[in-house]
Amino acid sequence: MEVLLHDVDVLVPRDLDEALRVLAERRGIKVLAGGTDLLVQMRSGAVQKSDLLDVSGLWELKYVRHEDETIAIGALTTFSEIASSEVIRRHAPVLAEAAETVGSVQIMNKGTIGGNVVNASPAADSLPALYVHDAELKLASLKGTRTVGITEFYRGYKRLDMRPDELLVEVRLRAEKGGEVGHFFKHGLRQGDAISVVNGAVLLDLEGDLVRGAAIALGAVAPTVVRAHEAERALKGRRLREDVMWEAARAVLRSISPIDDVRGSAAYRRELSVNYVFMTLWRIAREVGVL
Amino acid sequence: MVHRIEREFSFVLNGKPVKVRAPPAYSLLEVLRYELRMTGTKEGCARGDCGECTVLIDGEPVHACLTAMTQVEGRRVTTIEGIDPGHPLVRAFVESGAVQCGHCTPGLIVASYALLSRNPRPTEEEVRDAIRGNLCRCTGYAKVVAAVLRAAGA
Numbered sequence: 001m002e003v004l005l006h007d008v009d010v011l012v013p014r015d016l017d018e019a020l021r022v023l024a025e026r027r028g029i030k031v032l033a034g035g036t037d038l039l040v041q042m043r044s045g046a047v048q049k050s051d052l053l054d055v056s057g058l059w060e061l062k063y064v065r066h067e068d069e070t071i072a073i074g075a076l077t078t079f080s081e082i083a084s085s086e087v088i089r090r091h092a093p094v095l096a097e098a099a100e101t102v103g104s105v106q107i108m109n110k111g112t113i114g115g116n117v118v119n120a121s122p123a124a125d126s127l128p129a130l131y132v133h134d135a136e137l138k139l140a141s142l143k144g145t146r147t148v149g150i151t152e153f154y155r156g157y158k159r160l161d162m163r164p165d166e167l168l169v170e171v172r173l174r175a176e177k178g179g180e181v182g183h184f185f186k187h188g189l190r191q192g193d194a195i196s197v198v199n200g201a202v203l204l205d206l207e208g209d210l211v212r213g214a215a216i217a218l219g220a221v222a223p224t225v226v227r228a229h230e231a232e233r234a235l236k237g238r239r240l241r242e243d244v245m246w247e248a249a250r251a252v253l254r255s256i257s258p259i260d261d262v263r264g265s266a267a268y269r270r271e272l273s274v275n276y277v278f279m280t281l282w283r284i285a286r287e288v289g290v291l
Numbered sequence: 292m293v294h295r296i297e298r299e300f301s302f303v304l305n306g307k308p309v310k311v312r313a314p315p316a317y318s319l320l321e322v323l324r325y326e327l328r329m330t331g332t333k334e335g336c337a338r339g340d341c342g343e344c345t346v347l348i349d350g351e352p353v354h355a356c357l358t359a360m361t362q363v364e365g366r367r368v369t370t371i372e373g374i375d376p377g378h379p380l381v382r383a384f385v386e387s388g389a390v391q392c393g394h395c396t397p398g399l400i401v402a403s404y405a406l407l408s409r410n411p412r413p414t415e416e417e418v419r420d421a422i423r424g425n426l427c428r429c430t431g432y433a434k435v436v437a438a439v440l441r442a443a444g445a
Contacts, residue, residue, distance in 0.1 A: 002337075005316035006295045010361045035357050039318065040338045052316060054361040080351075104424020105402065107339060109351045110358070192423025193340065 002043050009051045016060055016140070016169070022053050024142045024165045029053050031167065033076060033115035036107050061114070061169055064088055071133075073171045075114025079126075080105070082113060091175035094201050095129040097184040102126065104193035114168045117150075120158045121195075123220035128201035129184055131217035131225055133173035139166040147172070157223035179212070180205050181284050185276045189263060196220050197264040198272040202280045204235070209290035211235045214248075216277060221256035221269050228255040231277060240285045249278035302363050304329075305373030319363050320344045320355035323370065331371040331397050335426070342425035345398035346370050352405045371397035374404055380442040387438035391429035399425045403439045412443055 010032065013019035022029065032038055032052040041047040055061070061076040064085045071092050073082065082088055083099040102108060102116070102125040116126045117137065127150075135150040139162060153161050162168070176182070182203030188194025198220050205213035214235040216228040234248035258269035285291035297312045304327070313322045320337070323329045323346075335343035337356045344355040347369035348362075355370075374381060380403055383389070390396050399422055406413055406421035413421070418439045419432075427435060 006314040008314070008316035009296050010315035010359060012361050012364070032359060032361075035359055035362065036339055036354075039316075039357055039359060042316075043337070052359070054359060056362050103339075104342060105421060106342060106345055106352050106354045106357075106424050109353050193342075 003045050003049055005039075005042060005049065008042075008049055010054050011051065012054050012057060016058055016167075019053060019055055019058065019167060020140060020142050020165070023167060026051070026053075027164055031055055031118070033112045033118075034078065034110040036103070036111045037115070037119050037121070055167070056112075066091060066175070069175050069177075071173050071175050073113055073173075075117075075168045075170060076112045077114075079103075079108040079111050079113070079116075082126075083108065092129070092133055092173055093176070094132060094182040094184050094203060095126065095173070098125045098129040098186075098199075098201070101184070101186045101188075107193060113171055117153075117171065118160070118162070118168050120154065120160060120224075122157065122222065122224055123196040123199065124225070125184075125186060125196060125199055125219070127225040128199055128217040128219050130171065130173060131227055132182060132201045132203040132215035133176075134215075135171055135173040137168055138170035138172065140169045141166045145169075151227065154224040176203075177205065179207060181288060182215075183280050183283060185280050187272050187276060195263060198258075198269050198276060200273070200276060200280070202277065202284065204240070204281075204284055206240065206284075206288055206290075209240045209285070209288075211238055211240055216248075216252065218252060218256055218273055218277075220263075221258040221273055223257075226255050228252040228277070230254040235281075240281070240290050242282075242291070245278055245281040245285070248281065249274045252277050298360075300360050300364050302365060303367045305369060313360050315359065315361050317360050318356050319346065319358040319360065319368070322360060322363075323355060329370060329372055333394055333397055335394065335398075340426070341395070341398075342402065342422075343395055343398040345401045345425065347401060347405055350405065350408065352402045369401070369404075371401055374400060378404075378442075380404055380407060380439065383438040383442035384435075387434050387441055389430060389434040389438035391427075395425060395427040395429075399427065399435055403442070406439070407443060413439070415440060 032054045061074040063074040065072040079099040186199040200218040203215045214232040219225045230251040231248045258266040333343040335341035
């Protein structure tokens with residue numbers, strides 16, 4: 001049964017300052033960015049109907065900047081803008097790959113990185129890329145601005161380190177260093193436009209075939225996106241050879257706790273996780289010419 | 292008690308300025324079909340999966356079902372009614388047999404129109420990528436892709 005939104009008011013702030021004032025004064029109001037998830041959830045009844053603060057027109061929160069070793073992305077930057085940004089393609093290609101697979105062209109044109117982060121779906125496609133890039137989130141309120149690391153931000157399933165009067169204004173990530181190479185992967189039930197059954201990102205710091213550093217994150221296999229620390233440890237300081245890759249891929253099982261749901265069973269997700277991590281490591285090894 | 296909140300929205304629809312009163316959280320799809328009686332834009336899933344309600348906002352394809360009316364204010368909206376029936380793309384859909392039941396056709400034409408506007412000579416892969424969010428359950432896409440390529444003069 002569809003919930004009608006005829007009695008939902010939508011406030012449109014003129015600027016960021018006004019948006020923060022509304023958030024401070026009107027408890028219970030929800031922030032609307034691209035609307036690709038919130039409007040669907042509200043109409044289906046999955047999210048309680050409430051008034052909305054439509055921030056999608058705040059152009060000051062749409063930007064990609066390269067600041068020294070950091071990439072700063074305005075929270076309202078769309079996935080189309082991220083996928084086509086030269087700065088992101090060059091310095092955070094794992095995120096560019098994730099942005100390209102987040103959904104259809106129509107979804108990429110509306111969905112924002114800030115919305116993806118705050119909506120907090122464990123299957124959100126930008127998140128594994130943000131985890132391997134050690135992203136930090138800049139939250140603003142009338143009381144000031146604070147920065148939270150992405151792993152600290154998610155406290156549990158859809159539980160965030162974020163007050164109701166705060167707005168996510170910027171996502172900051174470490175630019176890829178020389179020697180680093182990585183990829184995003186996604187298993188959806190439909191290639192063009194799907195919610196991930198399993199997704200993830202692998203970022204290796206290589207010197208020849210020696211793994212100096214490894215970051216692996218997986219989504220849709222736990223209440224939040226997780227870093228696969230056991231798998232990372234299985235790689236660090238070792239040569240990128242097939243047996244090492246298998247050992248690391250199997251080690252991801254120690255970091256995940258998938259469930260059965262409409263998109264796939266827990267057993268299927270475990271198998272996908274191992275195989276996709278292996279395939280991604282193998283792809284990287286082939287690309288850098290060590291396999 | 293049911294109460295209805297309404298606001299007035301002004302935007303440019305297919306080149307003409309329009310004003311419409313509607314609840315601000317209503318979608319552009321609901322307002323096009325039920326307030327403005329512009330029924331060319333179809334409702335399929337109403338949740339961003341099927342692409343049937345694709346319209347252009349400032350030239351970019353988006354789902355009308357996921358666009359709140361506040362996100363339309365002051366913008367340029369193009370629907371299937373804004374594309375000339377004699378446009379080579381429309382003619383190519385007819386001539387290639389790219390239409391069967393027709394429900395997905397407006398969304399497919401609008402999405403392809405956006406592609407050809409910025410890339411007049413797309414490859415087959417680029418065509419398939421541009422319409423990857425548009426579901427068709429009749430044609431199997433082969434004739435749709437052929438139609439877009441034909442309109443592009445390929």
